[in-house]
Amino acid sequence: MEARAPGRDSLAAVARDVVACAACPRLRRYCLAVARRGKPEHKGWTYWGKPVPGFGDPRADLVVVGLAPAAHGANRTGRMFTGDSSGTWLVRAMYRAGFASQPTSLHRGDGLRLLRAYLTAPVRCAPPQNKPTRAEIARCLPFLERELALLPRARVIVALGRIAFDVCRRLLASRGADLRGARFAHGASYDPGSALPVVLACYHPSRQNTNTGKLTEAMLDSVFERARAIIEAPGPRRARRRPPR
Numbered sequence: 001m002e003a004r005a006p007g008r009d010s011l012a013a014v015a016r017d018v019v020a021c022a023a024c025p026r027l028r029r030y031c032l033a034v035a036r037r038g039k040p041e042h043k044g045w046t047y048w049g050k051p052v053p054g055f056g057d058p059r060a061d062l063v064v065v066g067l068a069p070a071a072h073g074a075n076r077t078g079r080m081f082t083g084d085s086s087g088t089w090l091v092r093a094m095y096r097a098g099f100a101s102q103p104t105s106l107h108r109g110d111g112l113r114l115l116r117a118y119l120t121a122p123v124r125c126a127p128p129q130n131k132p133t134r135a136e137i138a139r140c141l142p143f144l145e146r147e148l149a150l151l152p153r154a155r156v157i158v159a160l161g162r163i164a165f166d167v168c169r170r171l172l173a174s175r176g177a178d179l180r181g182a183r184f185a186h187g188a189s190y191d192p193g194s195a196l197p198v199v200l201a202c203y204h205p206s207r208q209n210t211n212t213g214k215l216t217e218a219m220l221d222s223v224f225e226r227a228r229a230i231i232e233a234p235g236p237r238r239a240r241r242r243p244p245r
Helices: 011-020 025-037 085-096 134-149 162-173 207-211 217-232
Strands: 062-065 117-120 156-160 198-202
Touching: 011 134, 062 134, 062 162, 085 207, 085 217, 117 134, 134 162, 156 162, 156 217, 162 198, 198 217
Parallel strands: 062 117, 062 156, 156 198
Antiparallel strands: none
16 A cells, blocks of 8 residues: 555545555455346446445544445445445434434435544455455555544544454554453443544444344434534533644
8 A cells, every 4th residue: 555645645545545455355356246246126236346435524523433335235336334224224323313414325426415424444345244354454454544544523433343343442552542441342432531532332233233133223323322422522522633734
């Protein structure tokens, strides 16, 4: 990956680098194979089939970190949490909490705007069986690291699932946070201090979790209500960190 001089990076540059990435041959083969094969219910779609960049407001107070694009969701539409049931659940909850302009996320031209929020993931290509390898996560992680550095207003990170939580914990540790005792549990909240974002742990709104009742709408709403409360709370944490120069 090309190194960027301090102050020369941007979310647009990260997006371009994500889309051009070919670092994980297994994932690229899988995404392209899914795009060629498609799915009967999506007949007529031209699949995106490329790595998927983050999406949202560059002035985000909230960063939502998932796992990876869904094979027939973001790998089809080209936008995080768009076109699948996970996106339906997530964006509906974000809309109710005031972080999205509408309750639906169908395709890139559907008019959805995120309001002081940003959606991203540690892995940018759809992995077979939703299981990226450790090496694939490690190769992709610098993209997320760059995004977080370019979102200096962020006060809350909602980590969807254990992998997202562990990744965020490691990235914040590299910035001086002490989260060694933090463990993933739905609804858990960890404040690293030092003006770094609070991390809220949440079950991923995958079909497996929502169909079985492991994650309910009320449970998801409670996480985003907590995020809203932290963002709106008065006090020293409202001081904004300066963007990188």
